[in-house]
Amino acid sequence: MQARLLIPKIKKLYDKYMEYDADQLKKETLDLGFESRTHGNIEALVARGFALVRAASMRELQMAHYDVQLTGGLAMCRGHVAEMRTGEGKTLTATLPMFVRALAGEGALLATSNDYLAYRDAMWMKPVYNLLGLSIGVIQTEMSREQRRESYKCDITYGTMKEFGFDFLRDHAARREQQQRDFYYGGASGGVAQSPMAVSVHRKPHFILIDEADSILIDDARTPLIISSAGDDSSQQQETSLYQWSADSAPKFEEDLHYWYDRERRKVDLTPEGTALVRETVKPRDLAGIGLLQMYDFIERAIQVYRDYKTDRDYVVRDGEIVIVDEATGRISEGRRWSRGIHQAIEAKEHVKVSVDTATHAKITVQSFVSRFPHMAGMTGTAWTSVREFKKIYGMGVSVIPTNRKPQRIELPIKYAPTEEEKLQQIAVDVKEIHELGRPILIGTRSIAKSEIVSNVLRQIGVQHDVLNARQIEREAEIVENAGQKSRVTVATNMAGRGTDIKIDDEVRELGGLHVIGTEMHESSRIDQQLFGRCGRQGDPGSVQLYICAEDKLLESAFGKQKADRIRKTAKIRGRRYWIRLFEKAQNKVESQHYRSRKILMFNEKQLAKSQREMGLDPILDNFE
Template identity: 40%
Template sequence: MLGIGTITRKVFGTPNDRKVKATRPLVEKINALETEYEALDDAGLIAKTEEFRSRLTGGESLDDILPEAFANCREAARRALGLRAFDVQLMGGIFLHQGNIAEMKTGEGKTLVATFPAYLNALAGPVHIVTVNDYLARRDAEWMGKVYGALGLTTGVVYPRQPDEEKKSAYAADITYATNNELGFDYLRDNMKSELNQMAQRGHVFAIVDEVDSILIDEARTPLIISGPAQDRSQLYDSIDRVIPELKDEFYSLDEKTRNVTFTDEGNEFLEERLAQLGLIEEGRTLYDPESTTIVHHLSQGLRAHKLYQKDKDYIVRDGEVILIDEFTGRMMPGRRLSDGLHQAIEAKEGVKIQPENVTLASVTFQNYFRLYDKLSGMTGTATTEAEEFAEIYGLGVVEVPTNKPIARMDEDDQVYRTAREKYAAIVEEIRKAHEKGQPVLVGTTSIEKSEMLSQHLQQEGLPHNVLNARQHEKEAQIVGDAGLPGAVTIATNMAGRGTDIKLGGNVEFKVMEALAADPDGNPDEIRARIEAEHADTENKVIEAGGLFVLATERHESRRIDNQLRGRSGRQGDPGRSVFYLSLEDDLMRIFGSDRLDNVLGKLGMQEGEAIVHPWVNKSLERAQAKVEGRNFDIRKQLLKFDDVMNDQRKVVFSQRREIMEAEDVTEITQDMRHQVIDDLVDTYCPPKSYADQWNLEGLYAACIEKLGVEVPVMSWGEEDGVDQEIVRERIEEASDKHMEEKAAAFGPDTMRQIEKQVLLQTIDGKWRDHLLTLEHLRSVVGFRGYAQRDPLNEYKTESFQLFQNMLDGLREDVTEKLAQIRPMTDEQRRELMEELQRQQARATDAAAAEKPATPQPAGAGAPPDKAPAAASGTPYPEPTQPGATVAEREPLVEGFDENDPATWGNPGRNEACPCGSGKKFKHCHGRLT
């Protein structure tokens, strides 16, 4: 008997069916226009683009011109690439334009699908197409750029370490291809720039994310961070690393599910004694003392490095460097590092050079970056399992687009063995059978280590094969392209987002390129015709053998990753087969309750080499995977909740920076800051509702000199009748404003405006960096508030808001103080300073010649003799435009300067070159704190 839900779906269709049905009238309109657009010449296609733009300016919407724009794009693609889009590809393009995720199976042509909404939306503003790696960004930009070029649009591509001008040009294009990492980093870099014309991105209007599940789900747990080097603690990491191998199992507890470690009481006792012997903690001190916090943190990270991070699975060591491996794609991630000292702990474990830790200069999560876009959409072969997360975090709906041809692949039930040994023996035998009958096999593994172990088994059996993992990533496209040849065996570590289809019989384009490279003088048309004829025969052989056989050696934590692997077979209606081989020793089975299943199998009396195959097993595994996915979703949600707090503050700071850069004159901003500082000073030293004889006028006098750079006769004001706090405030404001007006006149208005803007931006950046570090520390300790029955998130919100208020207060004070203390140099002071800098440069040059490596030159060394450095204090203020007007030290130069007599040096800034001429900064020389 059918259930009510089943009957309802049969009568009304599923919600997905209704969405698909709603696009059919649009697709019919596009098809009806095909003949009209085929009749246009090449110039006519470009003229249509201009017509569409003028219609949009005239008040029509993108939806109004969608059928015509899609018809124009389809014709351009047919001419430029020889590809005519199927109706289902047009559907996918419509869903993307509407701000949805289009779930399209592997081989359905997602790359071409993106051109339709990209073209339509680029008529109104910049479009970003996001890919998972640089290879795909370049390939797709070059490939699909032919389509956009035929339509009169420009295409750009962004890649790592790109020259600034080239990057700005790429973002200036109508359609820009880039990886998610580069887009996020460029957003952060732009908000660290000091001039508007240095910024690259032109806003966030519309983005199409390829492999959207990989980018917005899998990578969303890790925030993007731009960092700078911090204190070198390599010796501490080495010391800790010597202790970790001495720990017995009973000294710590390990939770593989949450990837956490904790020390037991026995472990704490052992560590306290051992660390005291090594001099890492003082005798009699415990690990519970506040002073031991850093050591405990490093011990935990060292233990995680040894017990939770495995070489050739989570990272590889190449050229003396620890390089992380993306757990979802199996690719190396050079330049990416684990935070909180974990990467350094792994470097100590592997005995390679330990790189210094970094401090965060700017950071953003992918969730909050992509939520900047006015409209967001995405494509993937597998999104349905994560539909809830897409809807909740990004407001994106998921629509399954029908395949162009029915799927003919057979998905078999999982085969479960008791031991990994039995499983791998069965896998090798299954590969042998497929290879002998000419069926190509794609073998999916979950780590480099397992792929290489399986490769050794196949070598022992004499079975030829290719291995695709992080070590062979340079040959990736070639290996994947050949994976469909008769009898080919390809072992791949995660197939997510490879971007290259496995075509039965091999990839014709690769074969043509190889043939042309081997015979440059040959006729390209003849070579292509010969290869295509050979390919047709080869393809038929593979089809007769059953198509591509996907054999997975393990279940992944996520069903989506398994589905991506399975989806490599059966593209465009091709035949195919897929099966998963599992054992009770697999990570997923072992962590998520294989004991009970092992007991059941033992009672059933299973023989050596025998597998259990039953739909119930599949269902129980899917439930286990769903639990893991749910837990990971919770982790990402929690990360986002904390980052949302910071994101609100980030938006305020970044928008304030932009306002400052856009402003012609920021005098009003700095004046408001100065007046707020004065309000605070008066409230502090002349508290409200107090009498004049209770005021601290001496403190107020000193504070006005320090913070405002003015001497005001506040001592006498307390003796005047009728002087209250408001009068004191007004008089200080008047004196301070007059002081700054005189300063502006001395510098010249233009130079003063430049200085004010640069001081504002640099102070904001410095305060924001410090604030980020403070928030990191708060995040690390706020979780313990849960033990006191207080919600850590609410605690974080409350305290981070207070810290943000403190940051803004400190910002006003710092800006006011810096601007109050700068002053123009006299011609004589300029001449003396240049002579001193030239002497320092000469000494630094001599030192460089005498020592290897060369010692760094002091700030300002090497400046042309006709120009003083922008700021004697080392602060990069703009080069002044008036003669004799630059920024000098904070205190007046002392007459009779003698580099051998510190009494004549005045008060040098801590980051300035030391006046003694050593070439070191003052803080590292005579100004060193003792």
């Protein structure tokens, strides 16, 4: 049934349920649960289920779902990704599909981007679920296995995709160990074999709802979830030395002379001149006995790291360790590591301890993990531009949900400057002018390093401001809470682009609302739109302004350094419209490259898993990297 026909029915039932007491609401939930377990027809449960949740929300939170939220909930119940603009209440909307899917009694998971949001949303919505007789759990990084098991036993469980995935890997390893023990020793006690599921914390996969679905399912799809175990340390010192020698040697190698670079596959291949340079480069004594082929492999990896992985953009060095920064969200990716030696090559580049004493114990991609759920849905503020990828890779449609109130956000024309210095001067002039009007300003940057450069520029012109990046994560809630206040200026990485709701008061509305500045175009238009979506929430006024310059890194990502340098020679000759078209073309090209690389990854993972199964191996546990 279409949403416009279903909504009046939901509202009529809502009026009825508002007259029920708590016991009657719980009884209605039990009746729906019985129906769900008997016939499993979701469509038959939606009207009553949504009306129950709406009534419970009104009683406990004094919030009744808007029509557009009911429409979004229906889309998610049907397995779609619901695109809902920022401020439209995705957290409340999620209670609708979570409740309906949890009625089957098989558990429902909601995956968010970080522990803070998982805990905040779970505690916020807990009274709604509890009033209807459903239990709710939340997974946090510091929890023990037993605590996690109790949380997964609940009807509804909130957590991060990372924690859900790591728990799945640990369960998989624990079940194998249990099966081996039962095979050799006839069971843990008394010769009675224990069920493999008894050692797991997860329940059997049933339904997962993914918040910020484009970030988790698309941007993070190329980075697998890995847990490590102790490896063979017999050649640890030699391998450490090889990583360090390769990292120190990488700057000597020039593109097109010593190596070719495939941008689509992000792969380095040495030329004959490059292999000659490897042979000629002085090597430490402890590399005696290392074969040339292995040296070529390590040098190619070191070159890739030297040119593609940048500190304070892709990672930070914290307490002597390399910690990944997710560009799409600007957040620290705790517990994640790059595979195939990339992480160790970065450690050598940054001269921190090289962690070669670990081996891959279990590994799974996000794509492979979510494909185990028979029912899946998503929600985000930016999905339509990736509609083809959601459909082709995950089999999910995208439903664009209208806003509750007419948007008033003004998108100002893109501004162009020939150089980075001129662009920053232009931003500084505009910030000072808008700041003097009393409007709050949010300035978005692509990396930690860029946020600190912009901060220095503002300091020089005497504009007080806050900086929000992965180094100030403990102040995130405070900075975001104040970012919409009069005359407030906030410089932020993409941490401020997702999962944040910047509210403004009536005085700021009269001044024109929040002004958002993008200091450069991202490799994905979705990330730009996430930043711009911080203003103009729920019909509020606001404006956005994007700045570009010929020195921006997007040109190199799309066309390569040599072609980008040739183009930049015309920086002061060609006009603004030419550069805008060029940047849009570059962004489309990089997005297409990333899409193809994700398709290749998925194909390769499927082929590898198929081959491993044919050989009687486990694709998750039997890794030979």
